[in-house]
Amino acid sequence: MGWFKRIKDGIQTTTKDKKETPEGLWHKCPTCKQMLTTEEHAENLWVCDKCEKHHRIGSVEYFHILFDNGRFKELETSLKSGDPLKFKDTKTYVVRLKQAKDKSKLTDAIRVGHGKMNDQDIIICCMDFNFIGGSMGSVVGEKISRAIDASLKKKIPLMIISKSGGARMMEAAFSLMQMAKTSAKLSLLAKAKIPYISLLTDPTTGGVTASFAMLGDVNLAEPGALIGFAGPRIVKETIGVDLPEGFQTSEFVLEHGFLDKIVKRKDLKNTISNLIKLFAN
Amino acid sequence: MATLIEIEKPLQKLLDQLDKAEHIQNESDVDVSKTIKDLKKKLREKRKEIFENLTAWERVMVSRHPDRPYTLAYINAITGGDFIELHGDRTVKDDKAMVGGLGSIDGQSVMFIGQQKGINTKMRQYRNFGMANPEGYRKALRLMKLAEKFNIPVISLIDTPGAFPGVEAEERGQGEAIARNLMEMAQLSVPIICIIIGEGASGGALGIGIGDKVLMLENSWYSVISPENCSAILWRTWEYKEQAAESLKLTGEDMLKNKLIDGIIKEPIGGAHNDPEETFRTVKEEILKQLKKLKAIEPDKLIEKRIKKFCAMGVTK
Numbered sequence: 001m002g003w004f005k006r007i008k009d010g011i012q013t014t015t016k017d018k019k020e021t022p023e024g025l026w027h028k029c030p031t032c033k034q035m036l037t038t039e040e041h042a043e044n045l046w047v048c049d050k051c052e053k054h055h056r057i058g059s060v061e062y063f064h065i066l067f068d069n070g071r072f073k074e075l076e077t078s079l080k081s082g083d084p085l086k087f088k089d090t091k092t093y094v095v096r097l098k099q100a101k102d103k104s105k106l107t108d109a110i111r112v113g114h115g116k117m118n119d120q121d122i123i124i125c126c127m128d129f130n131f132i133g134g135s136m137g138s139v140v141g142e143k144i145s146r147a148i149d150a151s152l153k154k155k156i157p158l159m160i161i162s163k164s165g166g167a168r169m170m171e172a173a174f175s176l177m178q179m180a181k182t183s184a185k186l187s188l189l190a191k192a193k194i195p196y197i198s199l200l201t202d203p204t205t206g207g208v209t210a211s212f213a214m215l216g217d218v219n220l221a222e223p224g225a226l227i228g229f230a231g232p233r234i235v236k237e238t239i240g241v242d243l244p245e246g247f248q249t250s251e252f253v254l255e256h257g258f259l260d261k262i263v264k265r266k267d268l269k270n271t272i273s274n275l276i277k278l279f280a281n
Numbered sequence: 282m283a284t285l286i287e288i289e290k291p292l293q294k295l296l297d298q299l300d301k302a303e304h305i306q307n308e309s310d311v312d313v314s315k316t317i318k319d320l321k322k323k324l325r326e327k328r329k330e331i332f333e334n335l336t337a338w339e340r341v342m343v344s345r346h347p348d349r350p351y352t353l354a355y356i357n358a359i360t361g362g363d364f365i366e367l368h369g370d371r372t373v374k375d376d377k378a379m380v381g382g383l384g385s386i387d388g389q390s391v392m393f394i395g396q397q398k399g400i401n402t403k404m405r406q407y408r409n410f411g412m413a414n415p416e417g418y419r420k421a422l423r424l425m426k427l428a429e430k431f432n433i434p435v436i437s438l439i440d441t442p443g444a445f446p447g448v449e450a451e452e453r454g455q456g457e458a459i460a461r462n463l464m465e466m467a468q469l470s471v472p473i474i475c476i477i478i479g480e481g482a483s484g485g486a487l488g489i490g491i492g493d494k495v496l497m498l499e500n501s502w503y504s505v506i507s508p509e510n511c512s513a514i515l516w517r518t519w520e521y522k523e524q525a526a527e528s529l530k531l532t533g534e535d536m537l538k539n540k541l542i543d544g545i546i547k548e549p550i551g552g553a554h555n556d557p558e559e560t561f562r563t564v565k566e567e568i569l570k571q572l573k574k575l576k577a578i579e580p581d582k583l584i585e586k587r588i589k590k591f592c593a594m595g596v597t598k
């Protein structure tokens with residue numbers, strides 16, 4: 001606790017952010033239709049107790065699961081998207097951003113927290129899929145870049161939880177260059193020999209897979225996540241036949257050698273803190 | 282006979298007339314050299330008129346012109362044939378959509394890498410339409426590391442509709458291959474010059490696109506997605522590709538204005554395909570100019586500047 005007292009401002013606990021779980025509300029597993037009360041569901045870390053499907057959760061839940069007592073200091077909370085291209089498709093990007101903010105109560109598709117994980121310092125960047133599909137624009141890139149700066153400065157291990165459909169089209173080439181930016185920044189972390197743990201969750205595709213998500217010193221994934229570069233629909237269109245069973249799942253990616261380990265949500269915290277302890281040697 | 286794309290159709294009549302006149306000149310005793318001269322002048326003016334005010338979508342069409350020169354044509358011209366192609370990623374196979382090798386430009390050794398498109402139906406398939414698989418990116422990385430070992434600068438020529446989205450590409454880690462290149466290129470201790478010579482689509486282009494100088498040919502495009510796919514995703518139809526091309530700000534001019542590239546290389550009137558030799562000369566001059574500057578920078582400083590440049594990209598508030 002003393003460690004937290006040294007941080008003057010910005011302390012947050014996830015308790016106040018936690019989703020209301022009024023009694024009597026039920027959650028139905030989309031995979032096996034198992035019914036769980038929302039309380040049981042949360043207690044089970046949003047994993048189905050029958051089929052073990054790891055349901056999609058956001059940064060609020062991951063920070064709650066991974067940081068000791070759910071306590072952390074959130075970094076870089078003020079960064080917001082610009083609209084450099086004045087992008088407009090069926091609606092303007094500005095409107096899209098506002099709607100995403102209203103819907104998700106988030107400022108963009110990633111949050112950065114600094115806290116303790118089993119008593120060891122760690123900085124965690126966690127993507128939020130419910131903000132424009134977890135897409136990577138300038139804010140995501142810049143927040144990761146600044147999280148790496150903090151990691152470098154304080155010599156604290158970094159973890160990034162990926163959950164993204166890829167680049168944010170409405171930021172066009174700006175979004176493409178976030179791949180370059182985050183990967184270049186990670187090269188500095190690698191040079192400084194600070195551990196970087198990448199956790200790929202459902203779904204991780206496109207430019208996120210083709211940059212920081214695949215560059216961990218250790219690449220972990222939750223079970224059954226969709227992980228790939230090209231989306232399954234595009235691959236299917238390319239080959240013109242049905243995709244093989246289990247294509248682009250965590251298990252498939254592990255089998256082909258691009259993941260170190262698949263970790264169940266309940267084991268995430270201990271696995272990661274143990275890895276960091278072993279790296280620290 | 283040259284292929285004409287839609288915007289070049291107004292040239293058809295003049296080209297036919299020129300063809301006839303040249304035939305007469307060559308096959309008979311009648312001197313029509315003045316007519317030929319006049320026609321060439323008219324063609325030049327017409328080309329200038331057409332190419333002066335291209336829309337973003339029209340530029341995309343020019344970047345895909347079937348007569349546009351591809352990577353190996355540039356390499357052969359720039360090195361005057363002093364080029365040895367090197368193959369394979371040492372792991373899986375040799376990717377025909379990604380070429381590379383050692384060559385010399387005016388006595389200086391350089392390592393070339395780049396996507397290669399095919400010049401006819403058979404070759405287009407052989408080159409997989411310039412869409413590399415993971416082994417292509419790994420071959421490029423192997424060659425870049427080789428260049429680094431012998432302190433040789435890297436010239437990356439980018440021309441791809443994207444990294445290949447196939448089953449085997451996914452099995453062999455397309456995402457990892459591109460990601461690895463981004464990280465490794467950031468730390469490469471030799472100068473890297475990247476030139477988008479045609480299409481610069483998404484991660485497939487960026488995968489060999491981390492350079493100290495990133496330049497775009499005047500009629501190339503570079504963005505996160507092709508206008509067609511952007512239209513398909515955002516408007517749910519391909520109909521809006523022109524509007525998507527505008528919105529994406531994918532031309533050299535816009536990319537330079539947004540500080541996402543370092544410069545534009547002018548093309549001859551009528552586009553690179555209208556005068557490939559002139560294009561090769563301009564590109565060679567630009568490479569020599571940039572090499573001179575970059576070679577003077579200490580490796581540590583070079584890497585630092587390169588990383589800083591990419592880290593400054595993006596707009597937040």
Ligand SMILES: [Zn+2]
Nearest residue numbers: 029032048051
């Ligand atoms: Zn279930």
